[in-house]
Amino acid sequence: MESVKEIIRNAVSENRTILDVHESRQVLEGLGVPMNRSALATTRQEAARAAAKLGGPVVMKIVSPEVIHKTEVGGVKVNLVGEKQVEEEFDAMVARVKARVPGARIRGVVMEEMLRGTELIIGSSCDPQFGRMLMFGMGGIFVEIYKDVSFRLVPIGEFDAREMIEEIKGKAILEGARGHPKADKEALVGILVSISKGLGKFPEISELDVNPLIVTEKGPVAVDARVIVSGGAHCPK
Numbered sequence: 001m002e003s004v005k006e007i008i009r010n011a012v013s014e015n016r017t018i019l020d021v022h023e024s025r026q027v028l029e030g031l032g033v034p035m036n037r038s039a040l041a042t043t044r045q046e047a048a049r050a051a052a053k054l055g056g057p058v059v060m061k062i063v064s065p066e067v068i069h070k071t072e073v074g075g076v077k078v079n080l081v082g083e084k085q086v087e088e089e090f091d092a093m094v095a096r097v098k099a100r101v102p103g104a105r106i107r108g109v110v111m112e113e114m115l116r117g118t119e120l121i122i123g124s125s126c127d128p129q130f131g132r133m134l135m136f137g138m139g140g141i142f143v144e145i146y147k148d149v150s151f152r153l154v155p156i157g158e159f160d161a162r163e164m165i166e167e168i169k170g171k172a173i174l175e176g177a178r179g180h181p182k183a184d185k186e187a188l189v190g191i192l193v194s195i196s197k198g199l200g201k202f203p204e205i206s207e208l209d210v211n212p213l214i215v216t217e218k219g220p221v222a223v224d225a226r227v228i229v230s231g232g233a234h235c236p237k
Contacts, residue, residue: 001201004030008204011065012231017206020063021070022110024225032194033210036115036223042108044090048083050111057081059112059223060089062097066104068226073100078114086111115223118173118180119212122192124154124199126206126235134196136161136188138170139212146170154196161192174215183215191220206230 007023007030019027022040029035039050040063051058062075070076074096077089094106119139127133134156137149150167152160165171165185176182191213199205207228214221 001030001198004198004202008202008229011229012204014065015231016065017228017230018065018068019227019229020065020067020107021061021225022063022107023065024227025110027205027227028208028210028222028225031198033191033213033222033225034220035225036113036214036221038110038112040108041090041111044087047090047109047111048086051080051086052083054111054113057114058086059114060086060093061110061112061224062093063107063110064097064101064104065107066101067097068228073097112223115214115216115221117217118183118215120183120188120215120220121149122195122208122210122213124195124205124208132199132235134164134192134199136164136192137168138173143211154199156193156196158189158193161189161196164192165189181215181217184219187219203235204229204231206235 004027007026011019025035037054041047041050057079060077060080062070067073067075080086080089090109097104121137121139121143123135125133130153132154134152134154135149137143143149148169150164152164165188173180174183209226210222211224214223
């Protein structure tokens with residue numbers, strides 16, 4: 001938890017509210033969320049070495065506190081294979097983001113292993129009337145089109161987390177319907193409870209998104225994160 005405290009403190013001291021993707025990943029890991037393997041790279045050579053170490057196809061994501069929607073500005077590239085392709089994409093991505101977000105401070109890229117499986121989403125925001133909310137649901141097109149999500153007020157316990165999982169319409173998919181990998185529901189319960197506890201310890205976190213959280217045969221793993229902090233007023237209880 002000390003690492004989470006330091007990241008938040010540094011952001012607030014720099015008058016930043018948006019954590020970059022690397023910082024956001026570190027916060028989620030500090031809150032007990034399992035993340036896919038990754039490495040921060042500040043040069044094209046470091047990116048290539050990181051990709052080789054991760055093995056297989058990799059994902060590259062831009063690291064900049066000014067870029068919150070990475071895909072929209074060309075800051076995400078998937079299925080990269082080989083040293084040459086990784087190095088060329090590093091240069092191309094930095095150039096794209098600089099052109100589309102003038103003034104963005106680019107700290108490098110995060111290289112990540114690629115994972116496939118059922119996509120879930122966990123999010124938290126502050127409702128001005130009710131206070132801190134925690135959301136769970138199906139990710140990808142399911143959340144964008146079908147809005148298949150459930151909500152609870154923070155803090156939650158294991159009973160609440162199980163109810164959140166059972167309430168979504170896509171729960172049959174989590175049980176292995178139509179060839180989807182069966183989800184480890186107890187692991188999902190643990191992640192939801194861990195995030196709830198972390199939000200209680202760090203009221204400076206005003207928004208949090210884990211999207212997507214991938215259901216794999218080895219358990220749920222988060223592959224992307226977004227964290228927004230506030231140095232001022234916290235969410236009302």
